[in-house]
Amino acid sequence: MRSALDGARLAHAARPFDLLAVIRGGGASTDLAWLNDLDVARALANFPVPVVTGIGHARDDTILDEVAAVRCDTPSKAVAWVEGRVRDAAVRAEAKFARVREVGRDVVRAASADAERARTRTLRAASSLVEREAAEVDHLMRQVLGLTPQRTLARGYALVRARGAVVPSAARARQEARLSLEFRDGTVQVTPSGVGEERDE
DSSP states (O other), X not given: OHHHHHHHHHHHHHSOOSOEEXXXXXXXXXXXXXXXXXXHHHHHHTOSSOEEEEESOTTOOOHHHHHOSEEESSHHHHHHHHHHHHHHHHHHHHHHHHHHXXXXXXXXXXXXXXXXXXXXXXXXXXXXXXHHHHHHHXXXXXXXXXXXXXXHHHTTOOEEEEXXXXXXXXXXXXXXXXXXXXXXXXXXXXXXXXXXXXXXX
């Protein structure tokens, strides 16, 4: 018995298990006397996992039953107790798994809803930004179109040219012998007065 317990301890160290069951069928009380061993009882009391006993009949009593975490009257009851614990653990595990799955679905649904709301907000913001930028581009285009020579002439200005090129300044105009003034309704050819004079009017 002590050798079996030593082997069980080594097996537990290599691959931990949940409990240790000590069972023995019924018989004469004298046949169970050898189980009242102090060293074996001490080994069971110090075993690293709970010990379940199912020894003899309901009337039988050994020191091993006294140190066990769970005492059952017979081996069959010990087996039934273990089966019940395994079954209960499986039911609890299944219930927890179902709860985890339900919570997971809720989390996924909430995340999907959040993503959809974020997508909607993003699309609205992008649409608003596009509309503002489009309005700004349209405004700039109107300004650009308003600065064409034809539009400028239509507002009452004149375009000064010399030899086919635009004259950008008075100093340049003074250097030309003949100028062409373009208005919205036609062109006039002129000769600058005081060609070569450095004066501004």
